[in-house]
Structure formats: C-alpha cells, structure tokens
Amino acid sequence: MIDLPETLHVSRETQERLEAFVALLEKWNPRINLVSSRDIVSVWERHVVDSLQLAPLVAGQERFIDMGSGGGFPGVIVAIATGVAGTLIESDQRKAAFLREAARVTQAPIKVLAERIEQVDLVPAPVVTARALASLSKLLEWTAPLLEKQGKALFLKGQQADEELTEARRNWHMNVRIHRSITSHDGVILEVSNLERV
Template sequence: MTDRSALQTRLEQGIDALGLTLPADAVPRLLDYLALLERWNGAYNLTAIRDPLEMVTRHLLDSLAILPYVQGQTLADLGTGPGLPGIPVAIAAPGRQVLLVDSNGKKVRFLREAIRALKLDGVRALQTRVEDVEGRFDCITARAFASLADMLAWGGHLLAPGGAWLAMKGKTPDDELAGVPPGFAVRGIHALAVPGLGAAERHLVVLGHA
C-alpha cells in the first residue's frame, strides 16, 4: 500500500505543473477516489494499472490535463470505464451536471458507489450503449474510447449546438481526421503535457458542429 502522503505529493506537484487552481477539498477527494478505485480494482479489474503512484499520473493528472478545455453546464463522459476523466473533472471543477456512460455493469456499479461515497453532487452513472443515450450536452469527453469516426457516429447526436467534443488520444490521430463525419469539424488539436508521463504522447482533439 503506497503511503497517502506520497500520492498527495505527486498529485499536488502535478496540479502545479499543469498550472491549475482547484477547490480546497479537491486533492483529498481525488485521493479518496483513487483509494476506492484501488480497493475495487482487486476484485473487479477496473483498470490494468495497479500501482497507485502510476494511477495518480495516468488517471488523475491525465484527466485533469483537459480541464482548460472543459466548458458549459452539462457534460457527458462516454465510455467512462471507472470514471475517467469524468470523476476527476467533476471533483476539480464542480457545479455542472455530469453523466458517466459505460456499457459494463461492473464498472457502472463502481461508478454508483463512487458517486455515493464521494458525495458527487450532480453526477449520474448510466449503464447503456452510447448510441442509446438521450439528451444534449455542452461538453462531451471520451478517453481512448473509439476512433473519431465511430465516436461521432455513435454519440454525435448528444452534442449541443455550440458544444465541444473533447477526444483524448495518445499520438496525434492523423489517420482518423479524414473520418470525421459531415456536420462536425476539428476545432483544434492540443498536445497535453501530463506531468510524470515523460515521452508518452497525449493529445486532445477538440471537435464541434461544422
């Protein structure tokens, strides 16, 4: 079991490196989420990453790196898995309605327990396929979920007018850009410098209605 103070140090240093200012209670709540994820991971295999220090970098800081691009009052996190990036975003930038969507029952059970245990106001978890979700959202996040073409084919109907679709990718998905369906346009591709990831490439593709 990694000492919580070591996790806190890595998290706080990473938040500083990202240039973020978070609510006063965000760091302890993010660490509570991590502890819950670690505990459930033993039985449910929610993430392949087992080392809590690695989880800080690859899950928490990776999720927080997109915060400058998150907008609006409603957010849907598609293919959220164990709540990434949706739960870290909800903790770090509270006040919006967040819908966490995953088709995996085990993961959604964890999400509902996390929402209850962490008292995440305005956050809901839904077990369904993306194409069956209803509603319109100001911001949509998707982390390593599918190709841009598939994401927008399945979930494009969920993006509100003027909304931003934030697709979290590894390397620049140059081969996927031609597959962006009519009606949508790439607004920008941003390299994300995730503290602690070293040479691992992270990019955020921001899309909107054409």
C-alpha cells in the same frame, strides 16, 4: 498522491476528493479490473492528471456527458474538479456500480447510466467527453446525437490522432483545436466543434 502541475492546481478539498476516489479505485480494482495492474501504481500520473487536463475546457459549462466512463476517467475526475454535472455512460454493470459508489464517496455531481452508448436517450449536452474508448470516427458517430449544436467534444487521444482525424474527415465536417497533452509527448486533446455529417 502527487503534487499536481501548476496548470492543473486544485483546491485542498478537491485534492482530498481525488484522493478518496483513487483509494476507492484501488480497493475495487482487483475485483473488476478498472485499470490495468501495471497502471495502478502510476494511477495519479497516468489517469488522474491526464483526465484533469479536460477540467479547464469543461469548467463553466452547465453539464457534460462522458461516454464509456469505465474506471471514472475522465468523467468522475472532471466532475470532482469542476463541479459541473456529468452524465456517465458505462454499459458494464460492475463498472457502473463502481461509478455510482465513486459519486457517493466523493460527492461528485454525476449520474450513471448503465447502458450502451448507442441506446441512450439523452437531451444533448454542451460538452461530450471520452478517453481511451474508440477510434475518432466511432466517437463522432456516438457523439453526434448527444452534443448540442453549438457544443464541443473533448477526446483524449494518442499517437494515432492525426491518422484518425484524416479518416474521420471523410465523413464529418468539423472544427478541430488540438491541445498538446502534458502527460504524454505523443498525446493530444482533440476539441471538436461544429460537427456535421458530410
């Protein structure tokens, strides 16, 4: 456990649920490699706090969809921190099983779909999230059918963000607000809205 940054302050109950999630992650990780073995020692700083940055941007929404949820980042963390209902899409059956167990243990309001993103049939949501999943162009392809017309997509990105934006704008019109990451000097959160194919 670590002291969370003041900007990401959570209640004691939420902190306890985050701790329960991390304990479960540490238990499952040797079997199904949810995060790399070198990352497990810094899971709070590298994964939990990074994911928590999305919480203020999701709070107050009716629901969200998280694509490629993997080890639960950011989907489980955002659901725990905000109480907003999340649909987590993860095609790996073992990781989906972990996510379902995480929902049970933490009582996070999430539903897990063990399907490929391209094949899900969901009612569009006001928010779509993703972290460490694919290029921005690919994320936008997957996001378009899942996002409400007036909704926003939140993508945690690294040092290639500017190049990926340039590439994506060849095929997409969109408004982009860039939030600087508090966990990485070259990391950003891309807040995408008014998404429309060129």
